[in-house]
Amino acid sequence: MTTFLTFTILGLVLGAVYAIAASGLVLTYNTSGIFNFAHGAQAMLGAFLYWQLAYGWGWPVWLALVVVLGVVGPAMGGLLHALIMKGLRDTADVTKIVVTVAVLLGMVYLSQWIWHPEEARIVEMFFGSNAKVEFSGVVIRVHEIICLVVAAAIAIGLRLLFTRSRVGVVMRGAVDDPDLLRLNGHNPERVAALSWMMGSTLAVLAGILITPIGGGALQANALTLLVIDAFAAAMFGRLRSIPRTFAGAIVLGMTATYVMAYFPSAWTWTSNFRISLPMIILFVVLIVLPQERLRGAAIRTRERYRVPTVRRAAVWGVALVAVVYLLKLLMVETSVSTFALGMTFAIIALSLTVLTGYAGELNLAPLSFGAVATIVVFHFGVVGTGLAARLDVWGVLLAVLVTAVVGGLVALPALRLRGLYLALATLAFGVFLSNMVLRDTTEHTVFGVTFSLFPNGSLIIPPLRIGPLDLRDGDTFLMTATVLFALIGVGLIALRNSGYGRRLAAMKDSPAASAMLGQNLVKLKLSVFMISAAIAGLGSVLMSSAIGSVASENFNVMAGLALLMLTVAAGIGYVSGALFGGLMSGVGFVIIVATFNDLAAANPDLAPVYQAIGSLSVVSTALLGIGVGKSPSGTVHDVVESYRSLRDARPVLVGGAVLEAALYGLTLAGIMDNWWFAILTACLVMMLPVFGRMVMARVAPDEGRPAPHRTPPELVGVDEPYTEELRRELDRELGLSGHDRGPTPGGRRPVRSGAEEGNVHVVA
Known part of the structure; x- marks a missing residue:
């Protein structure tokens, strides 16, 4: 009985902290309509700052809490809203998600710059770990009592705020109907700013409270992911109900502690399962909870992508191969290998182009599918031993096939999910894979066969050899990866210009209209997920081969989020956007940092300056993702338009x-x-x-002179009559060929729709 009470109280305490974090998330979503993926990073940054004030500089604990919770927390939320979040109106879900992911990565990089990860930083419990009371034989620390009391006070306060106060009603109206709110004399942006300030403060409070409970030293990635576990609690309440959110948090905390208490110690996977449990619950909750019905687009987004013809894509593919060959002549051997690694990341980024750019479906864990392919090719695709070891082409094909099947299996229960829910489901899969599979280094025996999924914590992946083509040579590897990227890129352009591609575009623009016109959305989603997973698997096998020895860190969720962010910033609807995003994610910033470190070593007097510039370049990665809010179509689109x-x-x-x-x-x-x-x-x-x-x-x-104001393409025929010039402009915007189809009764030429012979393209 004592054991049960002990772990029940621990579960209540952990659930209380999850509830505090999740309530801040619900608060910001309810008033701005933006799901803040940077919520965990805000908690992490607040916890580090609290450590700096209370332990690094020796301030009194009460003063450090006043500064962090009373000044830094609200200021962080207010600045985020004023500088970034309020500019995300009329943007697609992927843009809103990527901007908050960019903020998350920027905060993580900033904390690693200021507080070096190799230095241990310990945050103690309030009043010390020896301050405790005993209740029915169970010892409860004062810090844990504080967590419970604070969580209860916040739950009651938020409930009263939303149901009994005018401010709470205004907050709910800020996202439901901001125009109606303005008519009643309220400013929706001011209300949203207030909620972001409150949500940020709750995130910081959760970070400070949970750090001593978890034990160990402060770590940026670990603490960020720990607070992200609260996403599951927020989904219990459908991002609306504070009471259900708190109930979900308590269930989450108690389940985790009961697993730790009652699972047999002989089960070697118990610890990994306990860590993965919040993401498992998140995935299950997303699947079980009822979803909203398909609806037409409520807003008209600002993203615009131009789809080239297959012939033009082939010309650019040949040009890319030629340019890479010419650049290779300028490089030393190490630079060639680095460039080849970047090209493999670009191939992985192509999986996002077809899935998100063409179909509008979200995947926040592209590298997790790549991890599946790497594990398969390690166990079934390596022939020979030692220096003679090589990858077999049939093993690579098997890895790609298995990854496609896994992509379909992951997508199958998530087929009914859309937008934010689908993004959270893929994030849950990525975190689960990292915690449960990539940490599995022990041996298992099944039907007399002994194996380990990730033996010794690393996998040795040799180069591929196909007949005379041996990728052990760096030049051959680089050119092979470039040719593969070009071929897959041209293939994706051909797919986008086909009937299947137009059906994907229709599903992206308006799922309701696409379903009404007879399209099978389940088959479309399932097939595009499998295609995307297969491309990610092929790119990851090549990436692992380029690295040689890969560990679980090579496939972590943060790296996948960075790849997604940079690809969207470049232009998720363009093959060239995948090229830029992959190169920058894979090797771009690593090269920049290494260059400034070399300059620092060569110039000791200026070493601090060069090191600071190198670190600043990494933090500035987030600025690329944040800029998506200003330019939703991406950098590639802006560059192409400037050259046009x-x-x-x-x-x-x-x-x-x-x-x-x-x-x-x-x-x-x-x-x-x-x-x-x-x-x-x-x-x-x-x-x-x-x-x-x-x-x-x-x-x-x-x-x-500046071009005259033009009617937005979606309003042609509504705000302005059709003309021959507008017809050609619409064809360019929609990526359609300009051939004529005969005059209309009024003498005007018709504007082509995307619906031809069953190939539907609905423009929302």
């Missing part, structure tokens, strides 16, 4: 090409350093459109 304006300034483009060729020749001859070539090339790419517009403005002043 130079179609009438061909001499400028020719001059830029000649200048780039001259820079390459100087570098190849050894007259110019590779870094200067990279810097000058980047400057040329960014400045050429600016210079071109300046030249055009001098030659034709009218062309240098």
